[in-house]
Amino acid sequence: xxxxxxxxxxxxxxxxxxxxxxxxxxxxxxxxxxxxxxxxxxxxxxxxxxxxxxxxxxxxxxxxxxxxxxxxxxxxxxxxxxxxxxxxxxxxxxxxxxxxxxxxxxxxxxxxxxxxxxxxxxxxxxxxxxxxxxxxxxxxxxxxxxxxxxxxxxxxxxxxxxxxxxxxxxxxxxxxxxxxxxxxxxxxxxxxxxxxxxxxxxxxxxxxxxxxxxxxxxxxxxxxxxxxxxxxxxxxxxxxxxxxxxxxxxxxxxxxxxxxxxxxxxxxxxxxxxxxxxxxxxxxxxxxxxxxxxxxxxxxx
Amino acid sequence: xxxxxxxxxxxxxxxxxxxxxxxxxxxxxxxxxxxxxxxxxxxxxxxxxxxxxxxxxxxxxxxxxxxxxxxxxxxxxxxxxxxxxxxxxxxxxxxxxxxxxxxxxxxxxxxxxxxxxxxxxxxxxxxxxxxxxxxxxxxxxxxxxxxxxxxxxxxxxxxxxxxxxxxxxxxxxxxxxxxxxxxxxxxxxxxxxxxxxxxxxxxxxxxxxxxxxxxxxxxxxxxxxxxxxxxxxxxxxxxxxxxxxxxxxxxxxxxxxxxxxxxxxxxxxxxxxxxxxxxxxxxxxxxxx
Numbered sequence: 001x002x003x004x005x006x007x008x009x010x011x012x013x014x015x016x017x018x019x020x021x022x023x024x025x026x027x028x029x030x031x032x033x034x035x036x037x038x039x040x041x042x043x044x045x046x047x048x049x050x051x052x053x054x055x056x057x058x059x060x061x062x063x064x065x066x067x068x069x070x071x072x073x074x075x076x077x078x079x080x081x082x083x084x085x086x087x088x089x090x091x092x093x094x095x096x097x098x099x100x101x102x103x104x105x106x107x108x109x110x111x112x113x114x115x116x117x118x119x120x121x122x123x124x125x126x127x128x129x130x131x132x133x134x135x136x137x138x139x140x141x142x143x144x145x146x147x148x149x150x151x152x153x154x155x156x157x158x159x160x161x162x163x164x165x166x167x168x169x170x171x172x173x174x175x176x177x178x179x180x181x182x183x184x185x186x187x188x189x190x191x192x193x194x195x196x197x198x199x200x201x202x203x204x205x206x207x208x209x210x211x212x213x214x215x216x217x218x219x220x221x222x223x224x225x226x227x228x229x230x231x232x233x234x235x236x237x238x239x240x241x242x243x244x245x246x247x248x249x250x251x252x253x254x255x256x257x258x259x260x261x262x263x264x265x266x267x268x269x270x271x272x273x274x275x276x277x278x279x280x281x282x283x284x285x286x287x288x289x290x291x292x293x294x295x296x297x298x299x300x301x
Numbered sequence: 302x303x304x305x306x307x308x309x310x311x312x313x314x315x316x317x318x319x320x321x322x323x324x325x326x327x328x329x330x331x332x333x334x335x336x337x338x339x340x341x342x343x344x345x346x347x348x349x350x351x352x353x354x355x356x357x358x359x360x361x362x363x364x365x366x367x368x369x370x371x372x373x374x375x376x377x378x379x380x381x382x383x384x385x386x387x388x389x390x391x392x393x394x395x396x397x398x399x400x401x402x403x404x405x406x407x408x409x410x411x412x413x414x415x416x417x418x419x420x421x422x423x424x425x426x427x428x429x430x431x432x433x434x435x436x437x438x439x440x441x442x443x444x445x446x447x448x449x450x451x452x453x454x455x456x457x458x459x460x461x462x463x464x465x466x467x468x469x470x471x472x473x474x475x476x477x478x479x480x481x482x483x484x485x486x487x488x489x490x491x492x493x494x495x496x497x498x499x500x501x502x503x504x505x506x507x508x509x510x511x512x513x514x515x516x517x518x519x520x521x522x523x524x525x526x527x528x529x530x531x532x533x534x535x536x537x538x539x540x541x542x543x544x545x546x547x548x549x550x551x552x553x554x555x556x557x558x559x560x561x562x563x564x565x566x567x568x569x570x571x572x573x574x575x576x577x578x579x580x581x582x583x584x585x586x587x588x589x590x
Contacts, residue, residue, distance in 0.1 A: 020420050027413025027472065028428065034469040035434050038446035045449060054452040101345055104338045118581050123346040125581075127353060129573045131530035133546050134566045137553055138352035141359060148355070179349065211334055233437070240439025242533050247553050257441045257533075264445060265537075277445050284438045291437070292430045 039281060046275040052268035064275035080259055084279050087256040090170065091238035094177040098185040098234050099227065101178070106189035107219070110196075128183035135180045136247050143172040143248060172248040173255075177238050185230040192226025193219070228294045232287040240280045256280065353570050360563035382564040388548055395545040398460070398535075399528035402467030406524045410472045411517060414479030429480075436473045443470065444537030451538065458540030466534045471524025475517065482516035 046064055049057040071078035109120060127135060142148045143166055150162040165171050196219065204214050220227070242257035249255070256279060263273035363373045382388065416422075417429050435443070447466055451458060490512070494504045532546035539547070552559050 016420075020416060020422055023412040023420070024416035024422075024428070026409045027416070027432075027476070030409050030469050030472060031428075031431055031434070034447065034465055035438070035443070036431070038450040039438075039442070041450045041453075042442075042446040045453075050449075050453075054449070056453055101341075105342045105345055108338045108342050120342060120346070122577060122581055124349060126570070126574050126577055127349040129526065129577060130353065130566075130570050131526070131546075133530060133532055133549050134356075134569055135352075137549070137559075137562060138356050138566065140553065140559075141355055142352065179352070182345070182349065211330055236437060237439055240441050242441055243550070246550070257439070260441060260445065261536075264448070270449060273445065274449065277442055280439050280442050284434075284442065288430070288434060288437055291433065 042274050042277055043281065045271060046278055048271065050270040050274070052270070054270065064271045067272055068275055079254065080256075080276060083254045083259045084256045086170075086253060087239050090174055090177070090255065091235050093174055094181065094238045095231050095235045097174070097178045098182050099231065102182060102185040102189050102230070106186050106193050109186075109190050110193045124183060124186060127179070132180060133243055136176050136244050139172055139176040139179065140247055142166070144168050144250075167252070168248055168250040169252040170249070173244050173253070176244055176248055177241065180244075181234040181238060184233045188226045188230035188233065189223060190226075192223040192229075196222045225294050229291055232291055236284055236287045239283060353566070356563045356566045357570065360567040378560050378564045382561045382568075385561055387543070388545070388561060388565070391543045391545045391548045394543050395529050398463055398467060398544065399525045402464045402528045403471055403521050403524040405464065405468035406471035406475050407517060407521055409468065410475030410520070411479055413472075414476045414483065417476065418480040418483035432473050432476050435470050440470075440531065440533035441537075444534045447534075448537045458538045459542050462538040462540070463535050463542060463544075466538050467524075467528035467531065470531065470534065471520075471527055474523035474527065475520035478516040478520045479513055482513045486512060 045056060047060055047062065049059060049061065049063075051057070068078060068080045069075060071081075105120075105124070109117065112120060140147075144150070147166060149166040150159075153159045153163065153166075154161075200218055200222070201214055204218050209217065240257050241255065242261060245253060245255040245258055256276070260273050260276050260280075263269040263276065360378050361374050361376070363375050363377070413432070417425060417432070443466060447462065448458065451462055456462060486509075490508055491504050494508045495501075499507065530546065532544075532550055535542070535544045535547065536550075549562060549565070552562055
């Protein structure tokens with residue numbers, strides 16, 4: 001390669017690089033300054049002290065964390081830990097429910113076409129696109145001591161006292177979250193099930209596999225990727241939900257997002273709130289790594 | 302789809318011909334499973350619609366807190382919704398934020414989609430992954446982390462910070478469909494146009510953009526909706542700026558009367574239904590979800 005050719009190649013490379021910078025630069029800048037840097041800053045701040053007027057005192061300390069973990073009654077006996085464990089449980093149950101409900105519907109969708117397919121899709125997607133806060137609110141009228149369920153039961157004379165299950169608390173939160181996140185699970189499962197060659201299922205049936213065996217040995221392994229992605233996209237937002245317990249638990253239970261909000265917006269315990277946020281950031285990053293490992297991102301979108 | 306249906310009909314026929322007389326347990330199980338699946342699907346559609354149906358009904362009730370005691374039917378709730386000036390102003394403000402944020406997300410996201418789909422560079426696969434973070438991270442973390450950084454740097458929360466937050470929140474909804482569309486795009490169309498003498502700009506304007514524009518449009522709609530429906534981010538980074546979701550939150554949590562909630566929810570359900578019915582009948586919208 002002559003010197004001139006090399007120069008040409010270098011100029012072209014530089015041109016390409018400039019074009020790339022022009023294309024990707026703003027997007028990368030956006031993600032850096034609005035997602036990655038704030039998150040890194042939050043992590044850093046959780047080891048420092050901040051005043052209520054947002055003046056940071058950069059002294060390395062784990063005081064915020066000990067505040068989270070150690071309560072008056074001893075280690076791990078704090079309202080924060082309680083709310084975090086409760087939130088984990090609620091998110092896990094919600095995820096499991098969406099899996100159980102979405103698998104058959106997703107499978108059915110892959111077997112349908114034309115008008116029936118569109119009808120089922122419409123039935124599922126309208127609630128999905130109805131804004132989140134409305135979906136959560138839509139369960140509001142059902143619950144509570146004088147909610148629709150309890151008042152109907154009492155008017156009909158079935159019970160004389162309101163039933164605890166239908167009062168505000170854990171049950172309505174899980175129902176509303178399942179209702180709100182079901183479509184995420186359905187759509188990811190559907191797209192992974194749709195990729196399965198139906199011939200494989202037919203072949204295993206011809207070879208004498210029962211329905212259960214086909215589900216266990218063919219359908220579930222082949223759709224595992226969608227299942228994992230779906231679980232992640234239900235579990236993480238469910239874990240961090242704020243509106244849902246505010247509307248449907250009404251103080252009966254406290255989820256982790258409510259503790260964080262109270263600390264930052266009302267008590268101005270910013271550093272304590274920053275440390276608590278780690279309990280949502282770490283699951284997010286774990287989920288992120290799981291998604292990167294399992295999903296070919298070419299297939300996303 | 303049609304192929305596999307033919308396939309299953311075929312195997313059904315074989316069963317009919319070959320297994321007459323033998324009691325085929327598997328077929329009974331198969332029938333039960335099939336009906337069961339339909340029943341479950343119907344049940345789930347009912348579950349998904351039930352609360353929405355209830356608020357639609359409640360929106361016409363005199364007594365808007367519940368069905369009991371039944372006090373009659375009215376349009377009064379709608380009148381009080383549309384004459385509620387602060388609510389209407391908040392809705393308008395939310396629409397302005399959503400439109401600005403989705404536009405910014407589009408301007409930033411479309412080129413990023415091109416870079417990821419079309420160019421090879423170091424860190425490309427990492428970037429491709431990081432793009433999904435704004436959807437994956439809980440809204441409260443996005444809100445808190447931005448609020449603290451903005452506050453410490455000295456930017457006060459308000460319209461600008463909300464638009465910034467929502468624009469990055471909407472970014473994946475633009476980038477993902479654009480890269481997906483570009484991945485299945487037949488580059489020969491561009492080469493052909495170039496061979497016929499079109500320059501780079503003309504190819505982009507007359508060939509590439511028209512082909513990916515449905516993906517951009519779908520992404521814009523999703524980004525807009527995500528901004529419009531967001532509460533937790535605007536709650537943290539919105540400062541004193543009003544937003545529809547903040548008003549709704551106040552009505553429910555501080556019991557400022559929910560009679561406007563039901564008609565508002567009804568309006569939203571109707572708008573979404575109509576828009577979605579149109580979208581589904583014209584396009585395979587699952588491509589973009």
